[in-house]
Structure formats: C-alpha cells, structure tokens
Amino acid sequence: MLVSPSFTRSYALRRCFTTTRSLFKKHSGSKKNGRQSQLEEDETAVVDITEYAKRAQTGFQNSLEVFKKKLNEAKQGVTNPRIFDSLKMPNGIIFTNVASTSLKGKNSLLVTVYDPKDTKNVVSTIMAAGLNLNPEKIPNNDQQLKISLPPPTTESRIKLCKTLKVVFEEYKNSSSKHSLDHVRGEILKELKSLLKKDDSVKKVIQDIEKTHKGYVEKFQNQLKQAEKSIMN
Numbered sequence: 001m002l003v004s005p006s007f008t009r010s011y012a013l014r015r016c017f018t019t020t021r022s023l024f025k026k027h028s029g030s031k032k033n034g035r036q037s038q039l040e041e042d043e044t045a046v047v048d049i050t051e052y053a054k055r056a057q058t059g060f061q062n063s064l065e066v067f068k069k070k071l072n073e074a075k076q077g078v079t080n081p082r083i084f085d086s087l088k089m090p091n092g093i094i095f096t097n098v099a100s101t102s103l104k105g106k107n108s109l110l111v112t113v114y115d116p117k118d119t120k121n122v123v124s125t126i127m128a129a130g131l132n133l134n135p136e137k138i139p140n141n142d143q144q145l146k147i148s149l150p151p152p153t154t155e156s157r158i159k160l161c162k163t164l165k166v167v168f169e170e171y172k173n174s175s176s177k178h179s180l181d182h183v184r185g186e187i188l189k190e191l192k193s194l195l196k197k198d199d200s201v202k203k204v205i206q207d208i209e210k211t212h213k214g215y216v217e218k219f220q221n222q223l224k225q226a227e228k229s230i231m232n
Helices: 050-075 116-127 154-173 180-191 199-231
Strands: 013-016 030-032 035-037 044-047 099-104 108-113 135-137 144-148
Touching: 050 154, 050 180, 050 199, 108 116, 116 135, 116 144, 154 180, 154 199, 180 199
Parallel strands: none
Antiparallel strands: 013 044, 030 035, 099 108, 108 144, 135 144
C-alpha cells in the first residue's frame, strides 16, 4: 500500500479503499522497465482529522505549563537560585559544573564551590555577569560564598517586568518548540497537505485557530498577574 508521507507520521491511520476521497492525495504511478504504469487500483488512507485539534490542544497546554514555570523563575529575579546556571567560567566550563547556588534566608544567596581552586574564578564570573551582585567569601571556608541581595527598587521592578515580557514573547511566538505559534504552525502545515476545500478540514483549522487565540489570552493573563505581583 502506498501512503502519502503526510499520513505516515505520528497518528493512527485507518486504511480502507473508499470513503471521503477529497481528503487524500492521488498516488503517482510506478515505473517498470522505463515505462510508466498506472496502479490498477488506488489504495487510500483515511485520517481522523479531529486528532489534529486534540494534538493542538495538548501542545498548547504543554506550552502554557512551560511558560508558567519559566515566568515564575524570571519573576524571582536575583532571588532565583538558578540565576547563575547559564554562566560560563573563563575556561568555558558551565557554572553548574563547578558550583551550586541556594537561597540563604530571604535576602542572600549561598554559592558552594566544589573545588577551592575554582573559587576565585567563580567570584570573577559572577561579578562579570552584570547582575550587580558581589560575592563575599565566608570566613574560614574557601568553598562558600555569600551574596547579599539588594532590596528591590522601582527601577529594578520595571527592569524585571521587561524580562517577563521577553519570556512571554519567547513562549508565545518564537521558533522555540514550546511556543504557541510553533505548535500551531507545525499542525497547520500538516493540515495543508490535505485538500483545503474540504469542509471538515476547514472546520478543524478554524477550531485550532480559536483554541490558539484562547491560549494567547491565558498567556497574557499570566503575564499581567506576574507583573502585578512584582510592582505591588
């Protein structure tokens, strides 16, 4: 049986020889001894197109969950123990391979360096990150650094809100596999392999667009709540 590539990916296919043919692409003939020969009969594959809408719903919900997690991390600002995770040491080694960070009380971070010989480089890496944080060695301990966190100001709150908007845009309409637009785009691309004039296909596309719009509103609500909690 020859099946169009667009039908052979992730979803269950129900094969038969009749039914709604407007959803299918015609299969090309096969070559034999340099001559074109037509297949004696068309074998077609029926796809339950409602699965596209279900996949979109699942994908949008996953995007929302990831967005909420990243938004919460960004909302913490400098109080987030993972604030140094993306930093790289002067030798190119990732920060988390040489040290770990934890929250110490409400107003400071505690950095634990695995090897005392890396402590100096850890200090210089943090100071060079432009976070306005100054690590201090804990007396009689060459492997721990205390970082006092500055009290929030209006300026720092506004800056943090701008960071939240960057996260919002990333998970709303970037090329990231977790963004709403990426999920929507990939599914619509598959749907376009079917005949657009078919009413059932058009209905599924409309449903996906409506669901997408609803999730954009959910994203906006999450952003507004996060901004409100920062500015109050």
